[in-house]
Amino acid sequence: MLKAEKVVPTTCPYCGVGCNLELHVRDDFIYKVTSPFNSVVNHGNLCVKGRFGFDFIYNQERITTPLIRKQPQKPGQRTQAFDRSEWREVSWDEALDYTADRLVEIYQRDGSNAMAVYCCAKATNEDNYLLQKFFRAVFRTNNVDHCTRLCHAASVVALQMAIGSAAMSNTAAEVKDCDVFILTGSNPTENHPIIALQMKAAVQKYGAKLIVVDPRRIEMVNYATLYLPIRPGSDVPVFSAMAHVILKENLYNRQFIEQRTENFEAFAASMEKFTPEFAEQISGVDRQLIIEAARMYATARNGAIFWALGIPESTHGTANALSLINLALLTGQVGRKGTGLNPLRGQNNVQGASDSGAMPWHYPGYQAVDNEENARRWEEAWHIEPGGLNRQRGLTTTEILAAVHPGGVRALYIMGENPMMSEPNLNHTRKKMEELEFLVAQDLFINESGAFADVFLPATSWAEKDGTFTNTDRRVQRVRQVIPPRGQSRPDWEIICDLAKRVENRLNRAHSAYWNYRHPSEILEEMARYVPDYAGIRYDRIEKVGLQTPVPTLDHSGTPYLYGERFPRGRAKFHPLEYTPNAEMPDEEYPLVLSTGRVLEHWHGGTLTRHSWMDDLFPEALMDIHPADAARLGVRDGSPVRVTSRRGSIVLRAKVTTKTNIGVVFIPFHFREAAANLLTTDAVDPQAKIPEYKAAVVRVTPASDEELTAAVESQPRGRY
């Protein structure tokens, strides 16, 4: 029997749940993962990714040596190089000097607006804090963003508008204290598996009633008291009709509204038109179901709302999220244990990357960049002359690529992200990537984006570095180095510091912004000095159990649920709403609505899981289609289909299943052989700039086996 040389506690790097792990190691090989049963986050339970999904660390295609492209790349003619023979192995000195030279050349020629960076919600708080510091303090640009823009940006904007803060208001495990909870635009059994277990237990063991509002018949529907199968994009009418019913039937919480909210009258007036009849017409949901759901939620002792990307990833994402917030404010279902507004964050550290300032409009701690006082504070923190920091809001993820042209963004630095899989309308993304003058990729593998790069900086995985992640319920948890860096790979924070110093030298900066950290704990301490919510967090305080932000002082024990006394903006604000259709609506040419998302076995662009044995469990893209649609189109289960939108076309196998509803097809976006984002639209929400990933219209036609670009032997799969 194998005995572990060491067993190291750490935090899972996949989803926002932030499960506690114990990695069992022998000869630097992680051969087994367990979880402590007394963990407050996941009680010893894990999902397939958390328990078995870490072999990507050892995959032979991983890059562990710095690389520079052999063929110099020119803007407009940039090509993808997946093959190692197209790269030259170089020393760290050469790679970093080359990177610094090129970045400085472009910065000195074209200025701050030519520089942009994608931070990474997979990396630690420390890595993200440093990378945004590097671009803000050294290149004086706010063109700093990360994948939150493609994920919960609209939830964040809506929560900021209505409440003044943007995080899950409650702890995920509190779902067992709910009487009624609404789950919408979220498929937790695949995307937040451990929260799904807690939800199932809440229903089965604690008697909670579940209302699912979703265009797909997700597994949680099996546990639901009410299921509202809405058409994609009809969220505002449905939730506003619920508000309409609550208002008409006097089920609202007058005391809460008077004491803690504002703008109620204008909101109530705007709800007048959202009758259940109107909502039924738009959403296809029986009006009686909407009325029942409204009554059930409004009369619950503790009612909560959980949502994920089905709400924000829309051209009216901000309005969608506001319609949920309005409901919670109307009924006073927020600010107590077991209630709340809970956007389930996708990435392990998307909360943390946002907290750490990896966003174009905010310094760390959501301090607006266009506020003079904030800018002064950070100038002091980073030893910058007064007025040195850029006061202009930067470009968002989608805007950065859109701005790639002469006179616009010229240099892009990508840490761990893969826009060539995750951006909408990939054909457009490709053109923009080709237009770049200089591209740095810092990652584990040469993915679809890194293949465009001039220089590849091999970073370590999460198991080879120290740091912290902040999970979806705001818990800051430790990430520990378990094995030494593979090959010559280096932790992200070290690479950034080394590069930043080289760039500062070339720019002859009088004062360094400071990059001489000996350990990530010093980086977090620097951040904690200027971010009040993190002020009380130190590594020694989170050795065993993470703390939930806000942690304002060193003796504060963390905040399990928010807004008990007051909202960050004082009174929470109701927002009147209007119904806006999706950017694209089905028509004769494109009769089906395409929704995209993830499956249990894979992660986003696939950089990690497609280099893992996880890929054996789910080796190819499958399109879910309802049996009625399939029969009409002559599509059989497992047969190849061509899916075409106004922007692109892909071929993949169909899975005929009632997991999706009539008129809606679903394609996961992990597979480059049939990249779903070739089809999606880059129309964005005007406020949050988030693309409409969940509703592109498409046409499905039968295809031949020869058209499948990378067919694999079909993998049997019995799970829901």
Add this chain to the structure above:
Amino acid sequence: MSETIRITIDQQTLQVQAGSTILQAARQAGIDIPTICYHDYCTANGLCRICVVEVEGARTLQPACVAQVHDGMVIYTRSERVLRSRRTILEMLASSVDLSEAPEIQTMLQQYHSDSHRFPDAEVRHPPVIDDNPMYIRDYAKCILCWRCVQVCAEDAQYTFAINFSGRGYETQISTFYEISMPESSCVFCGQCVGVCPTGALKPKRQWLLEMGYTPDDIMNLTRSQRQRRKRREEAAARTE
């Protein structure tokens, strides 16, 4: 709920909360009762019976993991009858199951002076290792039927219901329905079952391969899908030549 009652365990009198199990009460008194199928975070079932104790006035030995205390209960956790019963349970397990990777049971075998060969005519169970998925293997020669895996697959954690008992008596085994392969079952490969298995019957595949002498490099060579794709690329290249 906070009602307390008096009980006596091994001549020691103590106050415990009404509704506690004998096992909980004994732990409170610092008295160790061995357990095998019992797990702190699973529903107790009293299946393996290693935790039996003698209760005054009761005809049979009582499983401490599920039997509740009552006022005035007098319990003996190490009486001759209890020890003989535990020893026999261990000897029966050892006679038919491979316990080589169950260190806790091995220790118990020694503590109770069990004779592993007491039943020389017993038929040792040795079903082949089931290697039907890339995540974990099932070696039911090592399975003592503690039922933890079934429970965490069901209401104790996952609500997936991929596995259950099949067969009866000696033929009993943990199985998917109709013994279909794991990928064809409702299994989601969470591995909660692997996490609670006490005997090494369920094991991460990479650990299993490492134990069979493969090096990490061998193991990590490529994923199955990558192997398939590479093979197809090579075949396509061969065709065009």
